Amino acid sequence: MMRILLVEDDEVLRDGIVAGLGLDGYEVDAVTTLAEAREGAASGDHAGIVLDIGLPDGSGLDLLAEWRRSGMKLPVLLLTARNLVSDRIEGLDSGADDYLGKPFDLSELSARLRAILRRAAGRASSDIEIGELVVSEARRAVLLSGKEIAVSRREFAILRALTERPGHVLSRSQLEDRIYGWQEEVESNAVEVHIHKLRAKIGRDRIETVRGEGYRIVAR
Ligand code: CA
Numbered sequence: 001m002m003r004i005l006l007v008e009d010d011e012v013l014r015d016g017i018v019a020g021l022g023l024d025g026y027e028v029d030a031v032t033t034l035a036e037a038r039e040g041a042a043s044g045d046h047a048g049i050v051l052d053i054g055l056p057d058g059s060g061l062d063l064l065a066e067w068r069r070s071g072m073k074l075p076v077l078l079l080t081a082r083n084l085v086s087d088r089i090e091g092l093d094s095g096a097d098d099y100l101g102k103p104f105d106l107s108e109l110s111a112r113l114r115a116i117l118r119r120a121a122g123r124a125s126s127d128i129e130i131g132e133l134v135v136s137e138a139r140r141a142v143l144l145s146g147k148e149i150a151v152s153r154r155e156f157a158i159l160r161a162l163t164e165r166p167g168h169v170l171s172r173s174q175l176e177d178r179i180y181g182w183q184e185e186v187e188s189n190a191v192e193v194h195i196h197k198l199r200a201k202i203g204r205d206r207i208e209t210v211r212g213e214g215y216r217i218v219a220r
Pocket of ligand 1: 008010053055
């Protein structure tokens with residue numbers, strides 16, 4: 001089931017959207033503040049975000065701009081309170097994938113959401129570029145400055161996980177989840193070993209260790 005993060009402080013509207021999208025087969029995590037939205041988006045559990053602009057602790061537009069600066073790539077549908085052209089332009093400039101002016105039909109929200117999720121899925125299947133490094137899911141290949149680098153299946157899975165969310169720290173256990181199948185036995189230092197090998201192949205400084213937290217990929 002596809003999980004959506006909904007950020008909306010109006011209770012009636014929030015409940016309506018949760019129910020409406022629920023009927024369309026989405027699982028909706030509803031939050032009401034920027035702080036909760038930040039936490040929700042960082043969980044990595046969602047396929048997309050529906051974001052209100054006027055929130056109790058600030059503007060959804062500011063949060064969206066912050067997300068995009070940090071490389072957060074989830075598709076975002078903005079809910080604009082007023083039918084102001086300036087809001088819409090600012091929204092699209094901040095990195096919204098689409099917007100919907102209140103009041104709106106739940107069926108329209110659902111259709112718009114479906115469209116941005118579909119577009120995002122198309123993007124996700126294409127190559128990811130981090131500086132000189134290219135990770136191609138379709139070809140299951142890693143290229144550095146245009147030259148293909150041979151990596152194992154598990155090294156590829158780790159690199160793929162890290163490059164999906166550039167700059168974002170993934171913990172050892174999150175990476176273990178990506179390289180081991182369900183109920184497969186996990187070797188205790190496997191992630192470290194794979195990271196070590198990957199660094200030897202793509203350059204030490206492309207994968208940063210964040211002490212006590214995990215690893216992240218950085219552009220070089
Ligand atoms: Ca609001």
